[in-house]
Amino acid sequence: MPIHPSATSFFKRCLDLVGGGIGILITLILLIPIAIAIQLDNPGPVFYSQTRCGYRGKPFRIWKFRSMVANADELKHLVENQAQGFIFKNDNDPRITRVGKFLRRTSLDEFPQFWNVLKGDMSLVGTRPPTVAEVSQYEAHHWQRLNVKPGLTGKWQAQGRSSIKDFETIVRMDLDYQMQWSLKQDARLILKTIEAVVFSRGAC
Numbered sequence: 001m002p003i004h005p006s007a008t009s010f011f012k013r014c015l016d017l018v019g020g021g022i023g024i025l026i027t028l029i030l031l032i033p034i035a036i037a038i039q040l041d042n043p044g045p046v047f048y049s050q051t052r053c054g055y056r057g058k059p060f061r062i063w064k065f066r067s068m069v070a071n072a073d074e075l076k077h078l079v080e081n082q083a084q085g086f087i088f089k090n091d092n093d094p095r096i097t098r099v100g101k102f103l104r105r106t107s108l109d110e111f112p113q114f115w116n117v118l119k120g121d122m123s124l125v126g127t128r129p130p131t132v133a134e135v136s137q138y139e140a141h142h143w144q145r146l147n148v149k150p151g152l153t154g155k156w157q158a159q160g161r162s163s164i165k166d167f168e169t170i171v172r173m174d175l176d177y178q179m180q181w182s183l184k185q186d187a188r189l190i191l192k193t194i195e196a197v198v199f200s201r202g203a204c
Helices: 010-041 072-078 098-105 113-119 140-147 155-159 167-180 183-198
Strands: 047-053 059-065 123-125 151-153
Touching: 010 098, 010 113, 010 123, 010 183, 059 113, 113 151, 123 183, 140 167, 151 183, 155 167, 155 183, 167 183
Parallel strands: 123 151
Antiparallel strands: 047 059
């Protein structure tokens, strides 16, 4: 598979470093109040980490502020999957804590991923980073979405966030992003994502 130009773009990496640096500073400012809120609501780890698949399937560890109960992974089999295809979503997931609902609605739970952006595992804009279990079920055409770095946001997040529950729709949007990629499009998607977060459009 040919190397996608975004994967080697010097200017995209510069944008990631600048945006990632600003994001980490904001994360550090918010860390203490968010940590206190998480502990008061549901004692346990402040951060949640999970192995995800990045560029061309390379595994990496993603970081988020914990928005679910501490043993959420063990309870996953008890929750109905409302999505179609190789993703898992439930609008009323009982594992999400009260503070977690706020963190997800405002996307604050995603802020630790700015560290992944700085490290180079992720980009500010790209595709949703899938789990290892999801990738293990991929068909040939699904692998094309991993031909760019995973992103903090992307076309489907900016345009629908969690309201899109069909995996094939996400794949089509990811491939459209790859075909239309440019730094200008990245900037446009970042602005759309900020707008979607501010007005809570498509949020859980």
